[in-house]
Amino acid sequence: MEKLLSKGLLGIFVFFTGLGFAQTKSISGTITDSMGAPLPGTSVIVKGSTQGTSTDFDGNYEIEASPNDILVFSYVGFATQEIPVGTQTTMNVTLVEDAAALDEVVILGYGTQKKTNVTSAVTSVDSEELNQSSVANVSNALVGRLPGLFAAQRSGQPGSDASDLLIRGIGTTGNAAPLIIVDGVQRAFNQIDPNTIENITILKDASAAAVYGVRGANGVILITTKRGAKGKPTINYTTEITSTMPIETPQYLGSYDYAVLFNEAKRNEGKAELYTEEDLEKFRTGSDPITHPNTDWYADGLKSSAMQYQHNLSISGGSDRVTYFASGGVLTQDGLVEHVDFKRYNFRSNVDFQVTDNLKVSLDLGGRQEIRNSPSNSIGSYFNGLNRNAPTTTAYYPNGLPGLGFAGNNPIEQAKSGGYTEDTNNIFFGNIGFEYQIPKIDGLMLKGYMAVDRNFRFIKSVSNPYTLYEYNPANGEYIPTEFGQSRISETYRQGAPSSNSGTPDPTTTYNMTLNYDRLFGEKHQVTGLIGAEKAVHKSNYFTASRLDLTSQNLPQLDFGDAASAQNGGLAYNSSRLGYLARVTYAYDTKYLLEASFRYDASENFAKENRWGFFPSFSAGWRLTKEKFLSNIPNLDEFKIRGSWGRLGNDRISQFQFLDAFDFNGNYIIGGSPIAVIRPGVIPNTDVTWETATISNIGFDLEMFDHRLALEFDYFTKRTEDILEAPTRIVPDFVGASLPRENFGIVDNKGVEFVLSYRDHIGGFNYWAKANYTISKNEIVEIGEPESVPENLKRTGRAIGSQFGLVAEGLFQSQAKIDNHADQSGFGAIAPGDIKYKDVSGPDGTPDGIIDDNDRDFIGVTGRVPDAIFGLAFGFDYKGFDFSTQIQGAHDFNVYLAQEAAFPFFNGGKVLEQHLDRWTPQNTDAAYPRLLTEDTNNRVQSSFWMQDADYIRLKNVEVGYNFPSPVLDKLKLSQLRLYLSGLNLFTLSDIENFDPEAPSGRGSFYPQTQSYTLGLSIGF
CATH class of the missing domain: 2.60.40.1120 (Carboxypeptidase-like, regulatory domain)
Structure with a gap:
């Protein structure tokens, strides 16, 4: 063997x-x-x-x-x-x-086009620019680089970066994620090794995305991987070592300050103080760490840094008949939390065979294994425990025994001893395709491919009982208490992995297109495309669990209690079928026209509603080809363009057009239990896709021998037929709920631009690039009842609009309270409490009482800002190169809540910022008076709405390419050493957590910054 x-x-x-x-x-x-x-x-x-x-x-x-x-x-x-x-x-x-970067080719759906002839809104980034960031995932490399693309990493957890990708903001209350296409096939974004990417193109308007029909309403991200070229074999090896650390963690008070403020809160409530002077002194001096600890739960539960290692080896080359590219990579990431880590092994091979002069066949194969390890308790509950446990509770006693924490919640010990979850994902894919140049017909080519994707995922979770201890000062003993339960569960999934779209990707895709490209009479350029595509998805799911393992050393289902066995599973299939066409015409590369359509069917809808038609049109005019602009100094290119089209979005729950039934326990008949099935949701036989109508107007400008370039776009988008819950009430005797219906409407519009400059001074080459996008949405129809007051309606406002009481600062005296509207419905009010505006009473006018009638619009929250921007610049000189990336966002809010806002929430701790609380001696405080049990100050209000605008130094990289004499001596073709940093510095008004965090609570794995040392070698 x-x-x-x-x-x-x-x-x-x-x-x-x-x-x-x-x-x-x-x-x-x-x-x-x-x-x-x-x-x-x-x-x-x-x-x-x-x-x-x-x-x-x-x-x-x-x-x-x-x-x-x-x-x-x-x-x-x-x-x-x-x-x-x-x-x-x-x-x-x-x-x-x-005079012509004019022949530059742009990648589009199902083909390419000369950049000068493009009439739609398209932007792209190549491998050279992507390589300016040393990252483990592609989304981090895209942040701030492309106009119109919002990319944010929500978590620093290894292998689970929870990336958000959106094109031109949010235009629907449904699924707004873009379509991801890798080498022509719908695939998951996080499956791609950044080292294998040649180009990423963003299709932003209807003209560019129309050929994707029912999947293109939210825009399309096209990823093209590297391929070989004729030439002798070249081998490249890249290795990186990275140190990661949390960007920002909550800064909590120590035990002494906590106890002092807790006593103050009790006094404010008219209650007895909890901590005596002796207690306070022990906390202050640390003289009795057993009974008076000073626990920094974040310091104990979060490592200061973790390591990451990445290796990639590739080979490419070819002859007249065969070209090839093959790549393999390994990534290992240690976590900042005990038992959290990630490993990834991936390979890809792209081979092209020129079988005959007219026939080219391609074979692409690849695979990926991902292994994610984490504690059996979820990461969310882990950080919730770190945030909640007060410093006066014990994580570990001086003798090493784990303490109870707050009410038996010791997340650190639970992560260490309470079990683990191992999530193994094996992904395999293959494409076989061909291109056949039809003889005797110039410019006519037949293309086709079949792609197969398979995903085998196995999740094993083992929970073990663990022991926590409570110290008894009376006898000096540690009293043990067992927590948790012995349990094992295994889940098996088979199908295709899910992408950012939130829906499973196809397991098998078939595509065939007939392409035409010909120039007539030197001035008439005509291209055409017709084709068909079918995608099929099949998936299976099975899960089983048992309690009471015989031994923790035998974590297998067979060793659990058979009487406690539970299992479940499901299987489902779905498919799409589409026909597409595109035709373009260019006269003298001056007047440009394009039309395209897709006729799509989706099994998400009933047969009579299954098919949809999605057309688009666009036009462009290169004014610099006209005589009246051809002789303007320094003007190289000026093109105006416009487009209009309709696209669809079928990303909804399946089978909404069918009757749904739920299992509802058992009913005893004749002494035997009989399973009960009851109606679930009433079917909506008319359910259909969302339809987005998109218009775009823009221009492209190049000056000074193409050194300066500007692209500008104005866009509008109306999304109709969004699925929303009806407000009608179903009588109880029906026994089922109403289905969602297609009546929602959302408008979205904005502008974007990208400005770039590239030049040299002798051997010193430099460049700069800036982009800016602003997009604002408005709900036009959401089916609100007429009884909703105007000031509380979501209609006419942005998605994510929040409503609450309007804060007017803090009460400064009892006289101010007495002369204000009655606020006692939210508890006993005293100086230092938040004062709310009397907005309205039951009849719509102020009534002197603060209650729910006074709720008003207080701002917009959500994870997507209205405006995003990026700035990149760099240079190279005598082998040295430098690049940096700055990105940020504005018109962006976050609502602070729970542990991130309220002192002593659920018995929790106090942030350092709450030292600036209201007292008679500090009336100009940032925060209200302290209370342990509070209703008034914790009511949803504008007081806790935080401006989340930020600017971030996203990436800096410095490298050195060794010169030819050194390479010749070492027999190398390339040798580059580089140092880079990611998420280096952030300016934001938000305290204690990152502005890109998933919520305003703080209970999540923190974002990380990293420093990477890398070496790239070419043979």
Whole structure:
């Protein structure tokens, strides 16, 4: 077996490496511009490899290459040239100004298009820009880089970054996630190793996304992975070591300050103080840590740092008939919490075979294994326990025994001894495709592929009983109490993984398109596309559990109590079928027209409502091709464009058009239990998809030899037929609830722009890029009852609008309380309590009483800001390179609640900021007077609505590329050393947690910052 394996590996190595080796020789020359001036810093690369060099101050270069190689010469602002080596040993090259970055190609749905001919709203980022961030997940590399794309990492938990991706804000109260397409196939965003990505393109308007029909209403993210190119094999190895640490954790008071403030709160309530002077002194001095501890639960329960290691090995190359790219990677992430870690193993192979001059076949294979480990108690409950336990409670006694915490809640010990959850996800995928150039018909090509995705996920959770101790000062003994229960559960899922869309991706996809691209009479460019696509999803789910394991060392179902066994499972299938078409026309690359449509069917709807038609139209006008603009100095490109179209969104719960039934326990008939089935939700046979009508107007501007570029877009979007819950009431005798119906309407509109500049001074190359997006939504129809007062209606307001009492500061005296509207309905009011505005009474006018009638609009919360921005800049000089990324958001609020806002909440602790509380000596305080049991100050109100605007230094990277003489001595084609930092600095008014956190409570795994040292080697 070992011999067979060795022979197989040797064969694979020979296959990949034997496709291009040839005798190399030294090539030298000088690079100049059209005026004969040398161009220092010009890039000279062997095509299809990472072997390269750059010219010196006199424009001279020297490089090793074989006669079969092609050298690629590129310089900012000049057209790239590719020249075969052949028999030459001296190659002097004259570069001309790039009057056309015009031939740059943009990736679109089911094809590509010249950038100059694009009439829709599209933006992209390539691998070079992505590599400026050393990240383990793609979403972190995209933050702040692309106009219109909101990307945020909600958690620093290894393997569970909980990323949000949205295009141009939120335009629906339903599922607003974009469609993710990887190499033409719908797949999960988090499956992609950043090292394998060649390009990411965002389709933002209806014209660009129309070919995706019922899936395209929220925009589309296209990911293209790397492929091989003709040339000798190149091997690249990258290794990174990263240290991560929490960005910000809540700053709580120690035991002494906590006890002092607790006594103050009791005095404010007219009750006896809990802590004596002797207690306070022991807390202050720490003289009795057993009975008077000073526990920093975050310090004990959260590591100061954790390590991450990442390795990637790739090989690419090819011949006239076969090109290939293969990559493998390993990622290990340690967590900041005990028993939290993540491992990822992934591989990908993309191979293209030129079978005949007309037929090309591609075979893409890949796989990924993810192993997530975590405590049996959820991460949310873990951090909830850290936030809630007061410093006067014990995590661990000086002798190492675990304490009770608050009411038996010791999350640290539970994580250590209470069991674990191991989540193993095995993902496999394969694409086989072809491109056939139809003979005798210029420009006509038939393309097709079949893609298969399989996901096998196994989740094993073991809960163990654990012991906590309480110290008895009377006899000095530690009294043990057992918590938890012995339990094992196993869950098995099979199908395709779920992507950001919130719905399962297809397990099998079939696609066929007929493409046409031809130029008639030198001025009439026509392209066309027609095709069909079918996607099928199948999934199975099974779960089982037992109690009372025989031994914690035998964590298997067989060793649990058979009498306690429980199990369950389900299986479901779904499919889509669509027909698509697109046609474009360009006259003299001046007047541009495009039309496309998709005719889609989705099994989420009844047969009579299953099909939908989604058209789009767009046009563009390149004014710089007109005589009246052609001679304006420094104006290289000016194009205006506009688009209109309709798209769909079928991401809803399945089978809403069918009768639903629920199991409702058992009923005893004749002494025997009989399962009871009752009606669940009344079916909605007319349920259909959301429909989004999108308009876009924009322009593209390039100046100063294409060094300065500006793109601007104004967009509007109306989403109709959103599923909403009806307000009608069903009589009790019906025994079922009403279904959701398609009557919701939301408007969304905004602007976005991206401004970039790129230039050089001698060999010093520099660039800068800024983008800004603002999008605001408004609910037009949501089916609110007419009885809802105008000031409490969601209609006419943004999604996420919050309502509560309007705070008017703090009461400063009893006289102020006596002269204010009666607020006693929320408890005994005293100076230092929050004062609320008398907005309305039952008849709509102020009535002198503060109650629920006084609720009003207090702001908009949600995890998505109205405005986002990004700024990136960098340079390279003599092998050194530097890049940085700044991003931020404004018009963004978070509502603080529970542990993040209220002192002593549920017996919890006090944040340092609450030292600035109201007292007779501190009347200008930021926070109300202290109370342990409070109703008035904890009512939902504008007082706790926090401005969450922020600006963040997202990424900085410094690197050095070793020069050719060093590489030649080491027999390498590339050697780069780099240092990068992620989430380095944040400016925000929010205290104690990150502005991108998932909620205003603080009970979540903290965001992390990281520092990475990396090495990249090319052979």
